[in-house]
Amino acid sequence: MAGEVDLCLRAGRTTALVGESGCGKSITAAALGGLLPRGMSRDRGEIRWAGGGERGPGKGLAYVFQDPGECLDPVFTIGSQIREALPKEDRGRARERMTDLLRTVGFDEPERVLASYPHQLSGGMQQRAMLAMALAGRPRVLVADEPTTALDVTVQAKILRLLADLQRKENLAVLLITHNLAVVAEIADEIHVMYAGRIVESGPVEMLRAPRHPYVQGLLKALPRLDGAERLEGIEGSVPPLGRRPPGCRFHPRCARSRAVCAEREPPWTACGPGHRVACWACGDGGWA
């Protein structure tokens, strides 16, 4: 599904994993917490934590998903759902911690929210409640899988700002999974772009000003812009489904710059700036781009 993904998450930094549907970004995130669906397994590689050991959710890793309405249980109040997520040592002063958590995620009236059922909150408030729940276990890593995609644009901006604040205040390592490059540009420090199960380009977020990989360049050109040209430049074709992924560079059938070698062998990594690397024959050493 996803092949050889190297990620390094640092405290106080936001790392974005970007790609289109089916590229393996959510599976990568699930593998981190040992949440792979039945029938799928991690067959190679390891997950190392500073300080040693492998840890799953609840012990240092927490998740926030796309649709808060789906994740919250409709028959319990927000308060009772957050209480469940509190670690044992906090149970004694549960109310105090819960109101603190809700204040942290920007609620002015935490008491009222604690007593509310999910349907009584708007989408943005539900996502804040999810964030509070994720923070309840004092995680070191927060995985946010398309955290704002289901929300309205103006609400989206507020949740992103909140996520950036939390990361700074709580010194969290955030792994942001998204398909939205503008969201990445707003809050990520590092970015990894995936295509059909592999990372094709990685670097500091500023690399989006001048990406090297033809796929990443294509993605940026395909975005409608407020100051854009009359006609958009899409990328011909579509993402190959699982099981029909081409050999060599997986992007080569859609790539205007591909040559024979691209269809034969997987491209190696080429460094192209501090922390910036790309897997592409055309832009590698001895390449033609």
Place this chain on the structure above:
Amino acid sequence: MSGPLLQVDSLRVTYGAPGRRVVEAVRGVSFEVLRGRCLGVVGESGSGKSTLARAVLGLEERVDGRIEFDGREVLRMGRAEIRAFRRRAQMVFQDPMGSLNPRLKAGAALAEVRRVHGLAKTRREAAAQAADWLATVGLDAAYANRFPHELSGGQRQRVNLARALCVGAEFLIADEPVSALDVSVQAQILNLLKSLQETRGITWLLIGHDLAVMRQMADEVLVMKEGRIVERGPVDEVLARPAHSYTKELLSAAPSVRQALDRRAAERAV
């Protein structure tokens, strides 16, 4: 031909059973769409934009006001007339999978609507025409034999477009037609919508939340909030000089990649 194809005057749509609280989803909206042009409607969820679209096609029940299509009043059309109207005015939805019958191959989906509207007499005739319509949306005839689950999201949306066009649609309402698609495919579909406007003279009502998409597609734009139009005008003007605070908020909430990077670089410099 020029002049308005669709004219809507003081449209109101309400929801709610008798005796219960009535929700006014659209509160007095007036606008017109000129032939061969694209009118964009932007707003957040709950702003009434999708209800507005449904009302225009006569799919809402509690509607007040006047909707005129090609000079005829939609709310007063008789049965024969409404059938013709439903052929000429079609809708394309956000979720391309949800709007296709999973048990019908693409060709059969087109043939079905052609037969329902009495445009093809036999199955054979309908099937032959289906291939032509698939070609107009950039799909090879071989796709006629594919089921929806065998198509990619972009291809499904092309089939939906072909299905709308094949009954002779002149006016298309597209409700978030690309928001469920991958970025690299969105551009292909938007370009297709644009070329259909140019080559076939299709008139569009495009509903969405993305101002950059509107900038690309629409000639004029309406900004809706809480069931009312809060701003309207040629799309370039509205984007360059937004007058309403809500439009300004929408614009600043969705920066481009470059704007976002510039903003952060400026923050770091302080």
